[in-house]
Amino acid sequence: MAQVATATTISQEFAERFAGSLTRYQRARQVIPGGITHDGRHLRPFPISVTRANGAHKWDVDGNELIDFVVGHGSLILGHNNPAVTAAVAAQLEHGTHFGAGHEGEALWAEKIVELVPSAKRVKFTSSGTEATLLAMRLARAATGRPTILKFEGHFHGWNDYALKGEAPPFDRATSPGIPDAVMGTVAVVPANDIAAVDARLAEGGIAGIIIEPSGGSWATIPLAEGFLQQLRDVATKHGSVLIFDEVITGFRWSPGGAQARLGVTPDLTTLAKIVAGGLPGGAVAGRADLLDLLAFRDDATWNAQHKVRHPGTFNANPLSAAAGIACLTQCANPELQAGCDQLAALLRAGLNAIFVDRSLPGFAWGESSAFH
Structure with missing residues (x-):
């Protein structure tokens, strides 16, 4: 049969x-x-x-x-098992994984960030990008005394309660499971590339800070119009709102100094994660000294109790993450690294588009720097 x-x-x-x-x-x-x-x-x-x-x-x-093609959710710009990063972590393991105290690595790590990132005058470490954006928003509110954060449709800033509104369509959705309406009400969402809408909302008052992915929403899925970041810088200054660049993905990838260095626009605060910790857990907020110094203790009991911005964190600047971060950023300081990654991504995008055309498939590949969609 x-x-x-x-x-x-x-x-x-x-x-x-x-x-x-x-x-x-x-x-x-x-x-x-x-x-x-x-x-x-x-x-x-x-x-x-x-x-x-x-x-x-x-x-x-x-x-x-x-x-x-994604290498550690974008955190491993040097690839898996980079010899210098692996050696640095192994060396630190011999000395301890968690001191519960200050250590040389945290200062060396912060100094490397200050060296590379234009906006970075001070650095405070966190354990993730989500924690970094949460802290940056808190600093903006503390500095201005205002309650509301302005963000843009389709821009991703982690999963904290203040970051999810407007992240995915429908952008005007006013609720999210588990997040109180009162919290959602402290976040305003506007379309990107519409500086008039931004200016109008800022004029209404109450905006502590503006947070944006300088690559465009979801790492350049929704590109920004040329000149929009500078316009945003100008209106933020005009209205006294803190400008926050979320460089969790673009930091050290768009250039050694991130998107802000590549595009020539300097924010007040910058949030970092992924590459900053060399593939280990870690994040940071960097920026103006006067803003970051709101986190510092003073010889003033009233300040410490009523005005200092609180920020504990068991794994902040963990020695292993610091060792990996220093080793990684030392290599990221060479712009040839980012140029090589950009070239590979450009070849990938072109190759994918050629396949789409050759096979008469709908769709296209696009992106900026070493990202592709």
């Missing part, structure tokens, strides 16, 4: 090729909500489970070698 050919679907082929990942995913779902620890790892039919990585490649539990 003749055999009837059975078509194999893409999903079936994927399940067979990545069977070990499926097993691990099913196990994880028993103890981890949805089986994932980051919303960005939600993939259909299931996510890949990786066992090791090196350079621009990673290997899953089934031994499949994969090209990693």
